[in-house]
Amino acid sequence: MKIFQPMLFVGLGGTGGLVGAELERKLRAELCGPDGVALSHLSGHxxxxxxxxxxxVYADYSESDLQRLPQFNVDPSLRAAxxxxxxxxxxxxxxxxASPELTKMLRASLRDEVADWLPPRIDEPKVTPLHNGAGQLPTVGRAALFATLRHSLAPVLEPLLQAIDAIAKSAGELAELGGGKVNGCDVFVAFSVAGGTGAGIFLDYLHLINHAFQLRRFDGVKIYPLVVMPSSFSSAGGGGREAELNAARALVDLFRLVDAQNAPSEGTEIGDLDLxxxxxxxxxxxxxxxxRTGILPTAFLFSPTAGIRQDDLRRSIVSLVMSLIGTELGDSRPRGRATATDDDFQTFAASFINRGVHRSxxxxxxxxxxxxxxxxVASMTAPMDQLADLVAGRLLREAVTDLVExxxxxxxxxxVPLIRQLFADSHLExxxxxxxxxxxxxxxxPxxxxxxxxxxxxxxxxxQRLLSDLQSLADRQAASMADRFAPRPAIDKLLQxxxxxxxxxxxxxxxxxxEPIARLGFLGMLDSRxxxxxxxxxxxxxxxxTPRIKGRLAGMSPARWGDDDxxxxxxEQDLWYQWRSRTVWHEAWREQQQQWQPPAxxxxxxxxxxxxAFRKHSDQERKISQQKGLELYEDRTGISYLLPPQRTLNHFYEDVVTRLIRREGMRENxxxxxxxxxxIDGDTWREVHTLSRRNPDNAVAVVKAQLEGRITRLFAESGEHLEERPLLPAMGTLLAAAAGDADAADQVSKEALDLFGRKLTGLLPVGFTPEGTGPLRVLVTHPRVQAVEEVxxxxxxxxxxxxxxxxxxxxxxxxSDSVTVVLFRSEMSLTQVPEARKxxxxxxxxKDSEQAQDVLRWRQRLGYRDSWMVSSEEDRRVILHRLLCCMWxxxxxxxxxxxxxxxxxRLRLHPEKGAHVPGVRLRLGDFPGGVSSWAELLRSYERWTVLDDERTVEDYCSQLMGAQPLGLARSASEPHPLFVELVEKTAPRQLELLAERRERGGERVEGWVRPLWEFWAKTLPAALDTEFGDQRAVQPTLRTLLEHVRGGTPAPRVRKEFPEPRRAVPDDDDWGTAPRASFDKYPSDTEERPRRASVDDYDDGYDADRADRGDRVDRSDRSDRGERGDRVNGRSGAADRSSVPWDEPGDPGPYGDDGERERPRRNPWDGDPE
Structure with a gap:
């Protein structure tokens, strides 16, 4: 595999760590080879x-999850690498x-930074202990991050900056791996939106990653979030209702950020601006x-298809990353739509993901x-690592069983000679x-x-005299031997x-x-001594x-020294002397027993x-290999293994062993x-002997890994005999042979070629396609071959x-020795993705029926007061403008x-009338007391678009969102009376009525008044002043068009700003300083109460017949200055622009009466496309 541009992978939470660990494993297998030394030529790797x-770079609150990362689970000798x-x-x-201690500190120390998104103490969930995670509550996760960063950003930035510095210095290595100069970097940020850690900190990490690259002046960076959806988790494994609630707000926050990247709005002025x-x-x-603009063009959502497992989905994500970083940026041969050249992009990932796509x-x-x-992503690989693991495991089991038994x-x-050598090498000669x-x-x-x-x-x-001398000598020698006794080095030498x-x-x-000595062994002999x-x-x-010595021949011949007696x-004397001498040595050695026995x-x-350890491996290997074999041959979705053409693994194993014996020059029997x-040579045995003192299982793993490396190399080698083909043919050879290459066909068997064709055909099962309705693009990466067109x-x-x-x-x-198919669907909004809609x-x-465990305010990052499901203020302005055009x-x-x-x-899609004209029915509800239900129009529209599963919803919406007044390019048509009544009668009365309600109800009704006030005082005027997209329009906006059709000339004017309704001063929002007994109401903002708006104030905004009021500020300028709803920490730049939920807990009745509540609606939503 070649690498063409740098990559930074950031894994957040448990899911991000698992994806990163799999990516590391796959990259090491591809780049480092089976024995890990393929890159040793790179500056001594x-x-x-x-x-x-x-x-x-990995980030997680759970230290136990961090300890499962690859760098902490390898042999200590490899940890530095x-x-x-x-x-x-x-x-x-x-x-x-515990989380309450944490939030109490934040409210006291970081009030300005957390005021808009950290909920008050009422019904605050208690997560303890925090070191186990954020309790599946993203707000708690984000609060923990802010507490860590309250003194400095270093805890997050330091590992990021270290990684960026390493990338910046890697140009030489990149060139040796096949890449060019470092002119960009692809950053992949993996996390799930189901839990509390990843969903809580991803937004901050996206900003801080960008900030780290800016600090190093590193350009050409693109960030791609890899988002695992909650359907990937079972209810017992972190999925279910809580995961879906977390995902809902996380996706909204993420794609509002993406939208701002794809359609940025910049004003013409800088400096001290209000927004x-x-x-x-x-x-x-x-x-x-x-x-930075354009650094985050999109985010990838990953949802499982039928039959796909969690680990397979993670492998699918890894295959996507591998395909993007391992593909060269150059001439592509796309079929279909015309695309820009690759020269417009820094990396292949940026080219494939962003070329020809219109996300703005x-x-x-x-x-x-x-x-x-x-x-x-679906990929077909030859599982050489897994097969080598199985073969090596069985070979080791069979060999150890024989060697032991x-x-x-x-x-x-x-x-006996070996035992004697051990004595000598242990200094006990x-x-x-x-x-x-x-x-x-x-x-x-004599x-x-x-x-x-x-x-x-x-x-x-x-x-007897010599025995006495020997006693002194043996005592000295025994003490010296016991002091120099070193059995470990002796055994190490033996293992050579x-x-x-x-x-x-x-x-x-x-x-x-x-043999008695062999029966006792080295240790037995030490004890025997x-x-x-x-x-x-x-x-x-x-x-x-002393016996009596007689002469020979009846005393006639004197006795001699050589006589038999x-x-x-x-x-007899020598035997006694030998025994007594040995007794002296043994007694002397016994006296040193306390010194020599422990090391022995x-x-x-x-x-x-x-x-x-080897015996334990042998005992367990049969069961483990059986399970691994079943997994290898199991039908999987998105992951396909090109297995050996032999009928069973047993036959394959026998072929491998036979081939190995021949290659090692051994006898056939x-x-x-x-x-x-x-x-396995002596040096390896000595190495594993040393390693076994700390970790016996790792010692076995070293031997097994050495076998795996040799077996993996054997897979691709041809046999010594001409008729012997490679045990596992290379994917490129199979692909070339299948495409008609005769030379390649000679190198593979018919069985292997047929198996390759079947696997390739079944790689993409029915229904294996990304969710959504956007255009689908496909990237197929395959081993590089000569016959490109044929392949x-x-x-x-x-x-x-x-x-x-x-x-x-x-x-x-x-x-790369794999075939990978990347299915990539883009150019969609959230409502076009089924799981996002779900x-x-x-x-x-x-929101309609909150349960105690839902704690919705603790599942967001940017603002607990935002009551809208998806839409932003800018969205609502545009939608209302189009609906007003329909009304016109x-x-x-x-x-x-x-x-x-x-x-x-009923919203008709066309101006024609009649039952045959398609339309949409929306329920606004019943609002007594003079309060108009028109303020619910946008909320009802949003709920319909999100909650209706009809496939035609987008088509109906497209028609409605394309509406503009009839005859706009000519003289324009007369407005419908309903439009005139809403703009000139209902709207002024509503603002006056709301001002009266606020005056009469005071702080108790602010939570109810504010969303109504925002509709009438902000959204509706902005919609009336939104310019038409048609440059031929006789007038630029609905307001000026209304004046025009009445025969008047629109006069430039300055529209007075309406006073914003203030939030009630919350009793419970004391930032942790008041006693709990005072927390009896829902919090509101603390700005000063504005004066009551008069009818004249309202008329300044709506009365088209009013005399000249001065130069009118162009609406586009106002939009450029940030009226789109730009936010810092989830709020508008102005401190008093935060939105209020329609129905906050603890709000009084809509008319100031605590006992009277809003009547329940008959339907949670009522969108009826006809």
Whole structure:
């Protein structure tokens, strides 16, 4: 595999960590090779070290989840290599045990930074302990991050900056891997929107990642969020209702950010403005941090299809990233739509994702833009790692079983010499030999019985004297030996020539051996040397008595020293002397037992631990390999394995072992045990022996990994005989052969080629397509081959691509042994993605009937007072403008109720009347007391567009959102009376009525008045002043058009700003300083109460016949200055612009009467497309 541009992967929460771990594993398998040393030529890379142009940063509140990352679960010798490209953000959690302590601190210390999004203390959930996570509450997750960053951004920025610095210096490595100069970086941020950590901190991390690149002046950066949807999790695994509620607000916040990136609005003025342009987040001690325009063009939503598992979905995400970073930016051969050249982009990912895509257009419903993308990836690979794992595991099991249980020829022939060598290497050679002091022989040899008897007596005396001398010598030698005793190095040296299974028998002994020394073993011999030696037969503690020596021939010939009876006496003395000398050595060695016995026991335990680890592996391997084999052959969705053409894994295993024996130059009748001893050398045995002292299982893993590396290399090698083809043919060879290459066909068997064709045809099952209705693009990456045209034609026929993607398929040859199909659907709004609509419906139902465990205010990041499901203020202005155009044309019929306050409306798609004209019915509800239901028009429209599952909703919305007054380019038509009544009669009365209600009800009714006031005083005037898109229009806005059709000349004027309704001063919003007893009401803002708006004030905004009022500020200028709803920390730049929910807990009745509540609506939503 080649890498063409740098990549930074950021994993947030548990899901982000799992995706990143799989991506690291896959990259190491591709780049580092089976033995991890494929990149050793890059500036001396350590084994399994990834290049510096690939960096990983992880963030999670759960330290236990962080400890599961790859860098903390490998052999300690490899951790330095892993840590060079992987960084975990530790200590991200503040030093608080429970969330109430945390929020209390924030309210006291960071009031300005958290006021708009941190809910008050009423019904605050209590998450404890925090080190286990955010309790699936995103607001708690974000609060914890702000508490950590209250003094500095360093905890988050430091690992990011370290990764960026490494990428910036990686140009040399990138060039060796196939890339060019570093002119950009693809940043992938993976998280789920189901939990509390990822969904709580993703928005902040997106801003801080951008900020880190800005600090390093690193350009060409694109950030791609990889979002795992809640349907990927079971109810027991973090899914269900809570996950869907979290996802609803997270998706809205994410794609409002994406929309702002794709359609930025910048004013013509800078400096001290009332409204700061652009979205941003303000952290303690910093200016607001904003994203650079265009850095976040889209986000990918991943939802599982039928039959796909969680781990397969993660592999699908990994395959997407691998395809994007491993494909070269160059000439592509797209089919279908004309596209820009790749030269317009810094990386292939940016080219494929953004080329020819229009995300800035308003969605068909008018809510949001088209920045949503969904994706699924299917890949077919040859699972060489898994197959090598299975073969190596079984080979090791078979070999260890034989080596442990089977009698060893080497043990029978060489046991005693090896044990003696262990004594010598342990500095115990004197103990092994137990030498006795030399006894001088009489000189000259005595003759005659008396002389010989005297000599024998003197000899016994000499022995006793020498034994006394030996006692002193042995004591000194034993002490010295015990001090120098080093059994571990001796066993290490032994392992240079024998395997640990034979070494264990030598060290511990062979119970059934005929040889006493072999039966005892090294440790047994050490213990034997500390016990009294076995007394020879007839030997006593006392020296043997001197026998009477007689001459020969009845005394005629004197006795000689060589006579039989003299020699018998000498042998008896020598036997006693030898036994007594050995007894002296044994007693001396026993005196040092406390010093030598612990290291001896430890050395034996070390070797036993290693052998037992192999035995444990052998005992468990059969069951484990059976499970792995079932998983390998299991039908999976999105993941296809090109398995060996042999009928079963048993046949494949036998072929591999046979091929290995031939390659190692062994005899055909050799078995797995001999093969293991040939493939694993003494240095490896010594290494694993040392490793087993800390982690025996890792020691086994080292041996198994060495076998796997050799087996993996064997897969692709041809046999020594010409008829032997590779055991696992390369994917590129199979692809070329399937496409008609005769040379490639000679290298693969018919069975392998047929299997490849079947697997490729079944790679994309029916229904395997990303969610949504946007245009679908396909990227097919395949191994680079010579016959490009033929291969692409073959893939086009073999792959069952979705029907709506036939004309937008791009084929790319890459340096990888896999075929990957990336399905990418884009140019959608949230309401065009089924699962997004589902979670938004769940949110709407929860808002209508909130349960105690829902705590909706603690599932957001930017503002707990926002009561709208999806739409922004800018969306509502545009939608209302289009609906007013429909009303101008007479396309709005009041079905039930008074025209000034209808209960139900019918929006006709066309000006024609009659039952045959399609339309939409909306229920606005019944509002007594003179309050008009027109203020519910936008909310009812939003609920219909989100909650209605009809496929024609977008088509109906497209018609409504394209409405403009009839004859706009000519003289314009007369407005319908309903339009005139709403604008000139109902609107002025409503603002006056609301001012009276606020005056009379005071702070109790602010929560109810504010959304109504915003509609009449802000949204409606802005809609009337929104310019038509038609440049031929006779007048630019509805307001001026109304004046024009009445024969007047619109006069420039300045529209007075209406006083904003203020929030009630909350009793409970004391930021943790008041006693709990005072928390009895819902919080409101604390700004001063504005004066009551007069009818004249209202008329300034709506009366088209009023005289000249001065220069009117152009609406587009006002929009440029931020009236679109730009926010900092989830609020408008002006402190008093926050929205209020329609129905907040604790609000009084709509008319100031605490006992009277709004009557329930008959339907949670009533959108009826006819």
């Amino acid at each position: 350590a084994p399994y070290q990834l290049p510096d142009c690939l960096q990983f 892993y840590s060079r490209t992987s960084r975990a953000t530790h200590n991200l959690l503040p030093n608080f045990d 700061d342009s652009g979205l941003g987040i303000r952290y303690p001690g910093t200016t607001p941090i904003r994203l 257009a308003v969605s068909p419903t008018g809510i949001g833009r088209q920045g949503v993308s969904t994706s699924l 089977r009698p060893r020829t080497a043990l029978r022939d060489n046991a 004197e103990l092994w030999e137990r030498k006795q002091l030399d006894l001088p022989e009489p000189d000259p040899l 003759r005659g019985g008396k002389a010989i008897e005297q000599a024998l007596g003197e000899r016994i005396a000499d022995m 020539t024998v395997d640990p299974f034979l070494a264990e028998r030598i060290v511990r002994g062979v119970p059934g051996s005929d 500390s016990r009294a030696p076995q007394r020879p037969p007839g030997v006593t503690d006392q020296p043997p008595k 003299v020699q018998a006496a000498l042998q 026991a430890t050395a034996g335990a070390d070797l036993g631990r290693l052998v037992n 050799d078995d797995e045990a001999a093969l293991l001893l040939r493939m 692409q034609e073959y893939l086009g026929k073999a792959l069952r691509l979705p029907s709506d993607a036939k004309n937008s398929v791009e084929y790319r040859g890459v340096e 979670v938004l419906r769940q949110w709407a139902r929860a 044309n007479g396309q709005v019929d009041v079905v039930d109720g008074d025209p000034a306050s209808p209960e139900r409306l």
